Amino acid sequence: MDAQVVIIGAGAAGMMCAIEAGQRGRSVLLLDHAKAAGEKIRISGGGRCNFTNLDIQPDRFLSRNPRFALSALKRYTQWDFIAMVDAAGIPWHEKTLGQLFCDRSAKDIIAMLLDHMEKAGVCVKLGVSVTSVARKHEGFKIETSSGPLQCESLVIASGGKSIPKMGASGFGYRVAEQYGLSIVETRPALVPLTFAEQELEQTRPLTGTSVQANVSCGAANFSEGLLFTHRGLSGPSILQISSYWREGDTLNVNLAAPANVAEELKAMRSESGRVSIKNALARVIPEKLATIVIAETGLTGNLADQNNAALEVLAQRVHRWQIKPVGSEGYRTAEVTLGGVDTDALDAKTMQAKDAPGLYFIGEVVDVTGWLGGYNFQWAWSSGWAAGQAV
């Protein structure tokens, strides 16, 4: 036996699992084909890693079985991870909506995890790619670019398909299929959405413009920033809704969520009626957007020339914009992969495959996907911790 436990993938989930298993006295070998551990942690949260959220709630995770994640999330909570960060003396702050970020750099989180792994006696091998796994006696035989290995427990922490140029591969899904576990259809999530040329003609002049929006699709609804891009829409509200949007769906967008455009214009009319209607609207929403909205409604003249009905029509254009994206920017820019290893096939307490003893799946490869805001890392820590207690 080369190690009792082999973990494939030195990302957030794999490192947490390695620490816990190592602390239990298991001999642990952590493999990754990347040159450094925790590459996604390093680039996360704009380089400051949004490492968890104060408000971890089950409805902030998408899965075919939304209850699956609860056990691990309750046993290893955001408070447990915050305690680890505090014990390492890493300064952090809440940015917005319960999202916790490092004050200095995401590298603080990686250094903390590497330090814990070293103390737990974990052996880390980087630049090693795993090509195949097979059952051998009571354990597994693993073929790697640096030769074969054997272990008792095998943990698949190889992540999803997002950002292939950073090492993402479909490896974990292939192993799951090899052992008869089903895969919930995967698709890019937390990803910018794109428009067809016809819509782009309308929105291209707005490239770079951002607004506080409310975006809804079916029952899902997010109030956060929205950014017009040269390909369509981005910003937190769009990344969030992308996890719920499907081809053919229309988005309902309030382009001035905190404002009541009609009331603001009516109030302005009594004081500054001689301002042009376009300039008046540009005091409430970004000027480029105001120009387009005014052109669409065909309104001309000054604010004083507009009756209440005209201002209401104008406001509806801003508050009730409907748009049908044609697609997303795909795995190239998606923060996560929706879908993955079907949770029905896994034990919620240990992450072990029910019909393949000794084989575990943790982190993003599993069909559990969090909202934007630290939820995905919390799932990686919690699922990694849970498997680390069992391997």
Ligand code: FDA
């Ligand atoms: P992760 O993808 O981190 O690790 C998998 C590892 O397996 C990789 O190191 C890969 O190289 C390795 N691997 C794959 N196949 C292999 C093979 N065949 N052999 C060997 N190694 C293999 N989330 C959040 O909560 N807060 C945030 O701020 C952000 N920000 C963010 C920004 C960007 C740009 C992205 C792309 C993503 C985020 N996320 C995020 C999401 C978060 O990064 C993601 O959910 C976790 O990193 C998932 O952790 P895992 O350990 O499951 O996979």
